[in-house]
Amino acid sequence: MSLLEISDLDVHYRRRTGRLHALRSASLSLSPGETVGIIGETGSGKSTLARAILGLVRPSAGKIVIDGADVAAFTPRQWRELRRRGTVQYVFQDPLRSLDPDLTIFDSLAEPLRIHGSADIPDKVHKILARVRLEQVLLDRLPGELSGGQRQRVAVARALITEPRLVLLDEPVSALDSANRVQILELLKQLRDAGTALLFISHDLGSVAGVADRIAVLYRGEIVEDRAAASVINEPAHPYTKLLVSSAPTLRSAAAGRAARSELRNLLDLEGASA
Numbered sequence: 585m586s587l588l589e590i591s592d593l594d595v596h597y598r599r600r601t602g603r604l605h606a607l608r609s610a611s612l613s614l615s616p617g618e619t620v621g622i623i624g625e626t627g628s629g630k631s632t633l634a635r636a637i638l639g640l641v642r643p644s645a646g647k648i649v650i651d652g653a654d655v656a657a658f659t660p661r662q663w664r665e666l667r668r669r670g671t672v673q674y675v676f677q678d679p680l681r682s683l684d685p686d687l688t689i690f691d692s693l694a695e696p697l698r699i700h701g702s703a704d705i706p707d708k709v710h711k712i713l714a715r716v717r718l719e720q721v722l723l724d725r726l727p728g729e730l731s732g733g734q735r736q737r738v739a740v741a742r743a744l745i746t747e748p749r750l751v752l753l754d755e756p757v758s759a760l761d762s763a764n765r766v767q768i769l770e771l772l773k774q775l776r777d778a779g780t781a782l783l784f785i786s787h788d789l790g791s792v793a794g795v796a797d798r799i800a801v802l803y804r805g806e807i808v809e810d811r812a813a814a815s816v817i818n819e820p821a822h823p824y825t826k827l828l829v830s831s832a833p834t835l836r837s838a839a840a841g842r843a844a845r846s847e848l849r850n851l852l853d854l855e856g857a858s859a
């Protein structure tokens with residue numbers, strides 16, 4: 585059975601200028617232990633998808649089934665109960681959004697365990713810190729007293745401490761420098777190998793490519809491809825995916841030159857930013 589099953593999901597936002605259709609009939613499934621990457625340009629609906637899965641925006645149509653429960657119509661109370669169980673955890677781009685600035689690192693990590701009613705909290709906090717390779721001396725500090733990379737490790741540790749079955753990562757490495765990015769991606773690979781299901785959202789195909797088993801491509805609110813990662817990268821079908829593959833420095837094939845990218849941009853009616 586799928587751990588996460590999204591079917592025909594529609595999300596609209598109400599704006600002064602009218603309604604915006606942010607997700608159109610999006611369908612996606614994720615099995616236990618699987619890692620799925622969602623890629624798409626800015627405004628394609630990636631964060632909207634994450635927010636819908638976490639119950640932070642209400643879909644106008646469609647189903648979201650997490651671990652057998654249809655959560656799209658959950659009441660706030662049912663959402664609180666689902667969060668308390670800790671089946672799904674999340675990491676955002678900015679760790680300061682996932683961490684309370686007034687809680688020490690120890691308390692940030694202990695809080696989900698307290699909500700969960702766990703025993704041996706200090707022991708679990710020390711173990712998780714070692715797992716994300718952070719020094720124990722950081723436990724007494726506040727998030728503002730850590731570097732960006734250290735903070736993101738704490739956010740990952742906090743997401744993992746309740747041993748969730750699914751972790752949702754929304755641009756987890758976008759705000760990090762390249763050394764920290766590599767280290768967090770390495771950590772995500774270890775999680776994947778340990779059997780945690782990951783939904784890894786990013787605008788950067790290069791970051792997702794090394795971690796994801798499958799890649800789904802979001803383009804203007806629609807999932808236009810959803811296949812094995814290698815197949816999406818080696819045989820991109822949609823023009824937007826072709827553009828992404830040819831623009832990713834480490835994935836770029838010799839054949840896809842500047843001219844090909846500019847042609848694809850014209851076809852997609854995208855801004856002609858530098859190739």
Ligand SMILES: Nc1ncnc2c1ncn2[C@@H]1O[C@H](COP(=O)(O)OP(=O)(O)OP(=O)(O)O)[C@@H](O)[C@H]1O
Nearest residue numbers: 597599604606625626627628629630631632633787
């Ligand atoms: N609360 C909101 N109210 C109105 N429109 C919104 C709201 N949140 C997002 N949008 C719009 O919905 C569309 C999808 O936004 P979303 O944040 O999901 O995109 P994204 O792919 O995550 O982009 P980015 O990579 O820039 O974060 C965009 O056009 C955005 O402007």
